Amino acid sequence: GAGVSQSPSNKVTEKGKDVELRCDPISGHTALYWYRQSLGQGLEFLIYFQGNSAPDKSGLPSDRFSAERTGGSVSTLTIQRTQQEDSAVYLCASSPLTSLETQYFGPGTRLLVL
Amino acid sequence: AQSVTQPDIHITVSEGASLELRCNYSYGATPYLFWYVQSPGQGLQLLLKYFSGDTLVQGIKGFEAEFKRSQSSFNLRKPSVHWSDAAEYFCAVGPFGYNKLIFGAGTRLAVHP
Numbered sequence: 001g002a003g004v005s006q007s008p009s010n011k012v013t014e015k016g017k018d019v020e021l022r023c024d025p026i027s028g029h030t031a032l033y034w035y036r037q038s039l040g041q042g043l044e045f046l047i048y049f050q051g052n053s054a055p056d057k058s059g060l061p062s063d064r065f066s067a068e069r070t071g072g073s074v075s076t077l078t079i080q081r082t083q084q085e086d087s088a089v090y091l092c093a094s095s096p097l098t099s100l101e102t103q104y105f106g107p108g109t110r111l112l113v114l
Numbered sequence: 115a116q117s118v119t120q121p122d123i124h125i126t127v128s129e130g131a132s133l134e135l136r137c138n139y140s141y142g143a144t145p146y147l148f149w150y151v152q153s154p155g156q157g158l159q160l161l162l163k164y165f166s167g168d169t170l171v172q173g174i175k176g177f178e179a180e181f182k183r184s185q186s187s188f189n190l191r192k193p194s195v196h197w198s199d200a201a202e203y204f205c206a207v208g209p210f211g212y213n214k215l216i217f218g219a220g221t222r223l224a225v226h227p
Contacts, residue, residue, distance in 0.1 A: 105157040
């Protein structure tokens with residue numbers, strides 16, 4: 001079946017602009033995760049959704065970052081007023097439930113802020 | 115705080131040679147343990163996972179890992195490396211009741227023909 005998909009695959013933006021990154025999880029997966037992969041910080045957890053709720057937002061680095069999930073499916077990660085340090089690969093993962101379940105990762109969105 | 119250490123940033127092996135990638139974790143109890151592989155431009159693919167039971171875990175592509183509680187380690191092994199195994203390998207832990215993974219810094223594997 002189809003895996004986790006993310007769009008766009010690459011995004012170049014200017015400092016100060018807002019960007020939206022999209023994640024389509026595997027159909028039926030109730031849990032959805034966002035991670036960030038950058039050269040200096042490695043792979044970092046950003047936020048976790050269970051259904052449409054986000055019980056853990058502890059990894060969001062600043063209030064410029066927000067995420068939502070609608071219909072228990074698609075999720076959007078929004079970065080406002082982008083900064084150069086936001087340049088990274090943003091990875092989305094989903095799992096059937098939560099805890100004890102394997103997370104399946106998408107190919108990521110590579111964001112470059114000029 | 116929970117943490118994962120992968121001491122080797124880069125490893126180079128010859129094709130056909132054996133491989134061991136090291137992973138140590140810091141956590142108060144036994145977490146759930148994972149190894150993922152990332153090929154250039156690709157997302158993360160799960161190689162294997164340990165939740166409980168037999169401490170020697172078999173995964174895909176001929177990989178295995180052994181959980182050693184006394185050493186807080188979960189090292190990944192493969193008896194004979196293929197050129198296609200060149201990639202970056204990440205060890206991760208999911209604390210009990212977890213809703214996120216904590217990753218090591220990764221080990222980049224190069225394979226010489």
